[in-house]
Amino acid sequence: MQSPTPAAAAPSGGEHPALRFEAVSKTYRGGQVKALDQVSFDIQPGEFFGLLGPNGAGKTSLISILAGLSRASSGRVRVLGHDVVDDYAAARKCLGIVPQELVFDPFFSVREALEIQSGYFGVRDNGAWIDELLENLGLADKAHANMRQLSGGMKRRVLVAQALVHRPPVIVLDEPTAGVDVELRQTLWAFIARLNKEGHTVLLTTHYLEEAEALCHRIAMLKTGRIVALDRTSNLLAGKASTMLRFKTDVALPQDLAPIARVTGRIVQIKAHDAAEVESVLARLRAAGVPVEDLEIGRADLEDVFLEIMQGAQA
Structure with missing residues (x-):
């Protein structure tokens, strides 16, 4: 099986982190509410990185800034050297983001949704990769089903496929297994682990800490908008063991x-x-x-x- 080739590569030289968060802060209500407070860390190419924290810690705010859905009050975010504000088109081509919410277009079949998503990124002749996504995510028999006919777990699989359809070098999974069955969790992690071994960078947020412990090379922990721990998973376990x-x-x-x-x-x-x-x-x-x-x-x-x-x- 041929390994997927990322649609967007790092700038020449390859010296850039896959993701860089530089003193990122985010405030609301005229500065009265601080969702993020000077958050800084890098994720290197090929890492499987976990971002953990309780509800309200700032994880979704950070990912929204990364995805271009909101802007930081101060600081910068870069994807393979591309600033998410100043060079947003290149940054977004490098990203595949699986959101928490189930968002879908009710007028198309699964395969049509993936073909349309390919078109958003200007990817042509993508049929073979779409077939591979459908097979690896257990969607092959649902390819021609309307999105409205799918269960919640199947819709979640389609969201993953849409995030991967343009073969992004950086994959962001925001609570990807929330409320889904064991079969999907196993299927998803087997496929994502394969992509990570092939060189794709993965950023994961999850409340299933056993998943983070098993999958992530390094982990950052957020509390009230600040990084309170950042280390290799093995070091975190050893330090508090x-x-x-x-x-x-x-x-x-x-x-x-x-x-x-x-x-x-x-x-x-x-x-x-x-x-x-x-x-x-x-x-x-x-x-x-x-x-x-x-x-x-x-x-x-x-x-x-x-x-x-x-x-x-x-x-």
């Missing part, structure tokens, strides 16, 4: 353990820094008469690291 006790119980935890536990339904997670602390936690559970099922002792995952950083970062 600790032993985690995970177990299930139907009984309330004793008062001395409840404040330090993370409880999700019947599942309880408690951090312990060493073997002595593990023993202490288990002894306190026994003394309080708390029955424990499915006890596991493991390392912290990205969700644990994320919560610790968010709780420790100053708002």
